[in-house]
Amino acid sequence: xxxxxxxxxxxxxxxxxxxxxxxxxxxxxxxxxxxxxxxxxxxxxxxxxxxxxxxxxxxxxxxxxxxxxxxxxxxxxxxxxxxxxxxxxxxxxxxxxxxxxxxxxxxxxxxxxxxxxxxxxxxxxxxxxxxxxxxxxxxxxxxxxxxxxxxxxxxxxxxxxxxxxxxxxxxxxxxxxxxxxxxxxxxxxxxxxxxxxxxxxxxxxxxxxxxx
Numbered sequence: 001x002x003x004x005x006x007x008x009x010x011x012x013x014x015x016x017x018x019x020x021x022x023x024x025x026x027x028x029x030x031x032x033x034x035x036x037x038x039x040x041x042x043x044x045x046x047x048x049x050x051x052x053x054x055x056x057x058x059x060x061x062x063x064x065x066x067x068x069x070x071x072x073x074x075x076x077x078x079x080x081x082x083x084x085x086x087x088x089x090x091x092x093x094x095x096x097x098x099x100x101x102x103x104x105x106x107x108x109x110x111x112x113x114x115x116x117x118x119x120x121x122x123x124x125x126x127x128x129x130x131x132x133x134x135x136x137x138x139x140x141x142x143x144x145x146x147x148x149x150x151x152x153x154x155x156x157x158x159x160x161x162x163x164x165x166x167x168x169x170x171x172x173x174x175x176x177x178x179x180x181x182x183x184x185x186x187x188x189x190x191x192x193x194x195x196x197x198x199x200x201x202x203x204x205x206x207x208x209x210x211x212x
Contacts, residue, residue: 026159026169030183035174037110037149043176047151049099050204054120061087072128078117082211086137093117100206107147107208111180115147115208123155126199129192132160136186141212144186148179152203159191173205 024031038046056073076084077100078093085091096104104115121130135146148157150173157179161167169189173179181191193205 024169024171026185026189027161027167028188029159029185030181031159031169031171031185032180032182033171033173034110034178036176037178038106038151038176040176043151046099046103047175047202047204050120050151051122051202053097053099054122055094056122059089061089072130073122073124075120076117077120082117084117084119084137084139103149103206104208107149107178110178111145111147113145113147113210115210117211118206118208121205121207123153123193123203123205125202126153126155126196129195132190132192134162134186134190135181135207135209139211140209142187143183144209145180145182146186147208148173148181149206149208150177150179150203151175151205153199153201155193155196155199155203157191158194159189162188162190 020034020036022033022035024033054075056075058073059070060067061070062068076091076093077096078084079096080093082093083090084093100118100120104118108114123129135144140146152175154172154174157171157173159169159171171179
């Protein structure tokens with residue numbers, strides 16, 4: 001993977017006065033990473049609070065006629081009217097908790113974007129994962145801005161070009177980091193969180209979104 005410290009482009013994510021945003025090189029994508037977005041103590045506090053407070057659920061998806069449990073726990077939070085459907089599962093929004101409101105405000109200040117919903121995933125250890133997909137549902141628009149906050153165990157976030165699956169980018173997402181996917185990222189790339197069996201500690205990921 002190649003990283004460079006280019007200025008944030010296209011006005012999709014504004015410049016940070018601290019200069020802490022990194023642009024991630026991926027042709028046709030707009031990817032920006034802030035490695036130490038949350039101080040370690042605050043990130044750890046948020047991780048513990050969310051582990052205890054989120055109403056975790058585990059759904060099943062049907063693949064080739066067979067039902068399989070989703071390999072992680074999750075929950076959907078959002079403003080009224082933000083029901084989210086993916087892989088045949090419809091999730092009604094839970095009301096925002098105080099912890100989620102604080103995190104949303106911090107992410108909105110950093111990105112200068114408003115978000116009305118968030119998918120919270122709990123990866124209990126390295127056996128939990130996320131398969132290849134793109135967050136390209138029409139309800140989020142053609143060029144969605146998605147802000148992804150990582151708490152807990154550092155995991156690899158892998159992207160592959162839709163036009164050429166051999167073209168991949170690997171981003172290691174540390175505790176307290178914020179990754180923004182904007183522009184044509186969802187149209188031109190897919191992403192996944194692969195299994196890492198050596199990882200024994202949990203990770204929580206929050207992907208903030210905005211309905212059109």
